Each structure stands twice: as C-alpha cells, then as structure tokens.
Amino acid sequence: MSTTSMHPATSSSQNPSPSSQNLSLPYASRHDKLIGSVIDASTTLLAAYDHDIVKFGMGAPAPDMLPAKDFARIAGEVFSPENFTYGETKGEPILIEALHDYLASSGQIPPEQQGNRDRLLITSGGMQGLDLGFKLFVSPGDLVACESPTYTNGSATAMSYEAEILEIPVDEDGMQVDALEEHTARTGRAPKVIYTVPTFQNPAGVTMSLPRREQLLAFAHRHRSVIIEDNPYGMLRFSGESLPALSDLSPNDPLIFGVRTFSKFVAPGLRVGWIDVDPEIRELAVNAKQTMDSCAAVPNQHLIARWLAEGGADSHVEVLRQAYRERKVAMSEGLQRLFPGEIRATDPDGGFFLWVTFDDETINTEELMPTALEEGVAYIPGPAFSPAGNFSNALRLCFASATPDRIDDGLDRLRRAVDRYRSER
C-alpha cells in the first residue's frame, strides 16, 4: 500500500501538538511527541454537531450490541461496598478466574498456557495494555516497527516513549515481513519492538497469512524483537477459516506481548482489558501499572466477571458475529453499488473495519471530511493511520456501529459528499 518509510517520531501531518510553547513551561523532552489521537478526538469532534450523523468513524460496537441491560441488572447484585474500594493491581481474582476459564473453554489460549493465571493482568482497556508494552520495552531512540496503515493510537504510544517509527507496508496478507527483513538487512538495525494487529487489522481489515505469521515469528526470534500482538478483534470472525494467533503459534514465548480487550465484544466504556504475557513481564507490568492508575475500575471488573460466569459471552459473541457479517455485507455491497470503478475496498472476514482507497489519487479524505460531516456521515481519513501522514486518498469505515439500513443511508451521504467535494474544488 506504500513503500517502507522511516522517519523520526514526529509528524506535522497528524493531529498537531498544541501550541505548547506559549507559556514557556519546563515541559519534558517527550512533550512534542505527544501527538494525541485523531481517532479518539473524533468523539469530541462529533459531539459538537447537532444534526444526524451516521458514525463510521470510531471503532466502537453499536449501542444496540452493548449488554447495558444485563449490567444494570448485575449492578444490583455486585454493587456491594467491598467492590467499590481499591482492588489488586493485577486485577480482581474473580475476573482473572472467569476470564481464564472463558479463554480456555473457547480455545483462545493455547493448551500449553492453560491453568497459568500468572500470565494475565487486567488493564484499563486495551490502550493501557499498549502503554504497558511500550513503557516496558521502548527507550528513547529505539526503533519500533508498525504496519502501514496502522492503528496510530499504538504508534502514538510508542512515540510517547520517544521511539523512532518504521512503517512496514500491509497487503492482503498483512504486514509485508519481507520489507521488514530487507530494511533490517540494509540498515543493520532490527526493531526493538514490532507492533502488529495481525487479525482483522485496524484499519485495513486484512489478516496476516499463516506463512507471514511464521516468518514474523522467525524474524523476532532471530533479532530478539518483542512483538506486541494487539488482538482486539480475533474472536469476531464471521467468515473464512480461523488462523492461530501469534501467541498460539509460539506458546509461552516471552517475546510475545499479548494485548486483549473487553471493549470490542463487551463494552468499551467499561475500560477493561488484559495482557497475556510471560509471568516475569507481568510482575514488571504490575509495578508499572502502580505508577499509572493502581488498578482497573473495580465494580466494572465485577460486572464483567459475573457476566462471564453467567455464560453471557458465548451467545453474545455469536450475536455479534451474525450482526457484523450482515453489516459488513451491507457495506461492501453498498460501496460496490455507489462507487463502481472508483474505489478499492478490502473485504474482511471479521472485525470492525473496511479500508477504502480512491483510485483518483487527488481525492484528499481530510479535505473531504467537512463536507461529509455536513452531509451527515463520519469516517476517519487515511492519514490518521500513518505516522508519516500517508494514505491521503484513503479512509477507514467502521461497519460495526450501524445497522444495515443506517449503513445504506451513510453510504448515500458519503456518495453525495464526494460528488459535492469534486464539484466544489
């Protein structure tokens, strides 16, 4: 999708740093690397609009897919005073137990790791898992490889620790590990950390093939690079054959730092996720988390623990898979109908996202955005997924947040926006 690009950990094309020299405060050297998140900022951006907007932007489950009613009921059972005080940093034991049992019974941890609860640490959402991974492994100037396009909340977190970012192109089979190997051979410098969303990638929706997975693991072992395997969507497969996670291919591998979350299959607002890492790393992560927020929100952990113990997850995940399959089909078909011969779109087998590239390279999706919002549809522009600001003629669409009918409406609005943008420029 682009050539390998390498650049220092700053970018003028992304969410710019605030005008933070005005007060001449004695900021830390990292302060101008704190570029923020265009993705997260879109929540605030949309809150400022009054008219109806179909939200294809934020990667959030649709409100109708959130078990809020279950939680209101469960709150009556678990909102005891004891569950409102400080919890253990590693997480509430009852949640660790319920999570372990759920993962084991649904085949989401390899048999070799089952029974080992010392690998699990409950985090404040998947984002904190990423923050922990980069905090433990990235010193200023270290090289961090990420996909291109990538989930820039991950690369931005690496940048907050003053990493140098290396973008490795993604194709239909995921990260082009050949390009990573070539870059390493040419420069003699392997990345300290490789950040990847191998399954239903954010934003491209593609899945790393099995040969690529094996190639990536071999690379990491050869160079002793840590792989941060960010896997929020892996369980949300709605078509095609299951592929093993990197952590399944190499069980108990200390070089694999697994980041998972309840955000995509339960509810993001709860801000509860987990990491699955070597117990030595977990011990250090507990220390790190004690400098971050002490523990994840305690009543939230008990809501999820009870919900898992009630067996809520299996049927709910099935509902999600069914719904997201329909929504993806609606979006794919709508794009083909409305933008024939004008775009290329990925066709994911799971997850939340479609990646759309306009054949006309002069279309600038950042410039298109105000018109789209006026027409009543939101997306995230392509450059938000590249630390270097590439992909100006691409955009990410989340199909998970809207019903098929709303998706049709949203794509009609996008069609109108593109037509207006073209005629007005």
Add this chain to the structure above:
Amino acid sequence: MSTTSMHPATSSSQNPSPSSQNLSLPYASRHDKLIGSVIDASTTLLAAYDHDIVKFGMGAPAPDMLPAKDFARIAGEVFSPENFTYGETKGEPILIEALHDYLASSGQIPPEQQGNRDRLLITSGGMQGLDLGFKLFVSPGDLVACESPTYTNGSATAMSYEAEILEIPVDEDGMQVDALEEHTARTGRAPKVIYTVPTFQNPAGVTMSLPRREQLLAFAHRHRSVIIEDNPYGMLRFSGESLPALSDLSPNDPLIFGVRTFSKFVAPGLRVGWIDVDPEIRELAVNAKQTMDSCAAVPNQHLIARWLAEGGADSHVEVLRQAYRERKVAMSEGLQRLFPGEIRATDPDGGFFLWVTFDDETINTEELMPTALEEGVAYIPGPAFSPAGNFSNALRLCFASATPDRIDDGLDRLRRAVDRYRSER
C-alpha cells in the same frame, strides 16, 4: 524528620524490582526504575490471609462509608447503552459540568477560575493525574523534590520517568521549604518539579502552614519549578481552620498542576479523579491520555455525575468528616493509652492518616510486620514512604477505614505485636 537526602532514582530498600534479567529481554532503560508500590501491594498481601485483620494499611475509606447503595440505584437510571461506549478523552461533559458546579459551590476553586471548564480533565483516579503530571514535565535525569516522608506512589511515578529524587524533610508545618532553598543554593540546581501533598499530608497527616505555602510558591516562581499539588484530602477537614490550597493562593498559575480525586470522598474503586491545570497543559494532557487509556470509565463517570447532581456530595462529606473525626480521636487516644512514653504520633485535623514514630530507634517496622499480621493488624511500614528507605522506626496508620471499636481492637493487637516482637528478637 530526616535530613535532606539526595539519591539516584533507584532503591534497594523499597519493593525490589522483579528478577527481571532472567529472560534477558530487551527491556527499556527505565525498567529497573519501575519499583512498584508497597502500598498498593499490601492489597494483594492481605488477600492471602484468612484470619481477621484490622486494616490500618491502605488509605481507603471504610466500606460503610462508600455510597454503594446509591450507585446500585443510580445504575438503573444511567446504565443506558450510550453510556457504555467510548467517551471523550477530556471526560464526559455532564461530569465536568457537575464537578465544576460542585467545586464552585463548595468553595473548592478560586473565584478567578470559576466558569473555566477548560482547566478540568477527568482522569482514571488521582494516580493517573500524577502520571500525567510527571509524563508532561519529567525527562530522564530531571530533579524532582518530594516530601520526606512522602506518598511514594508519587515519587515512584516520577522515578518511572527516570527522575532523580530529592527528599525534603517534613515537620509539623509541612515541607521544610528552607531545606529546599538551601539545597538549591548549595547545588545550584533547582528541582524541575516539586511534588507535595500540602494538606493532611500522606503519610504524616501534617498540613503545610500558610507561610510555608507562600514560601514554596515564591520558590517555584523564582526557579520556574512546576508544583504538583496532590490534594486528595483537603475537603476532609474535621477540626481547625481551613487553609487555602496552593491553587487558591495563586489562581490560574500555570506552574501549579492540581491533582484531585473522587477516591477519598466517593469511592476509590470507581477510579475517577481529575486534574485542574492551565488549559494549555490540559490540551497536552488530553494528547497524553490518548496514549494511556483513551478515557476514564464511562458508566462510572455517569454514576458520579448523577450522584453529584442529586446533591449527594454535601451531606456525604459532612458524614465523612464527622466519622473521621471520631475515628481519629479513637486512634489518638488509643495510642496514648497503649503506648505511653514510647511513641510520637502526629495529630491531624483531617484526612486519613496518623504517622507514628517509635522513640526506640531499634524497632524496625518492616521486621515487625509479620508479627503484626499474625496478631491481626495491618499498617504500612515507614520505609515505604521514603525512596531512600528512611523511617525504619515509623509506621503509617489509616484511621479512616475502621470504626472506633475496630480501631481499639486493632491497636490492642498492635500492642501485642510490639510486645511479642520485642521479646522474640
């Protein structure tokens, strides 16, 4: 309480770093500065005991002081699907509004700052406020001054950014700013950041006098040091005259980074706090938080917003003040009765903590701890409050977590533990 001590940001006397070289992983340089929190670890330590333990350790409100029933009721009202998706990074607008109104109406922000909601950012507990402060202002090798004894979760967070820590002694009037000035004059090096809990200090329970506050502000202005004013207890005064916060004495001062929390007057398990900072700093803090956890837990913010809007805070805080006054008196009197002529104890006008120093300097409160736990009482040993591991003959007692009867029981157990420890060593 000790002389000024200066040392690099490592310590063998505190919670040791895990044996983290075993796997020879490519950790970041900061990894051996991630010393963790003896205070937080006590939650896990105590969970391993089966017998009854009176908990004077963790600085947590008593379970009977947590409005869990209110929250179970309010959950039925605010647990709508919309409140379980991602929220704005700065915080839910409804909470910012309710918080601002509560702070304004209860005189907790200076008139000059009222109406300015752009200073407030909702954090995942007060700890995240500290993490944000040190992240924005501390580069490796920067000097950070803290109190001695201090809340080491704060100093440990500074150390996680590879600060050099300078401990400034505390007396009955709070941080000895003279010592800070002398150290600066002698070394020619002022701290980049000054970390202080000026009101009902953690762990000493003392309050910085007005002259000291003015002296500290003058120092910060002279040297352009940032003051992280950690103020979790200020509203929990139960005797004596109110003193203005540093942020009241110098409104809209960009050098004051105010950290506050709902943990001590609502419920710590919710993990919701806030920072009150210059809007320019808040903008940068939003960016930083997007690399940490995107937003504070959303339903939790709505629980608190509704509770504040219902007017729950004023009467609840009055109940807390009354209860903590009784508990502090019970603890002070119990100590005088059971340890006459053997200890010195501080006598706080608010907050959660008494600081107890044994006259016999050979008493080692870390060594005493196992006996105390056997006898059924928990506290935090003095060295947990000093990066250098000072105060081996002191300990912190939290009087807020137990009823007066339980406090009497706990002190009886402590008396027995000290007697056994003395006879057995």
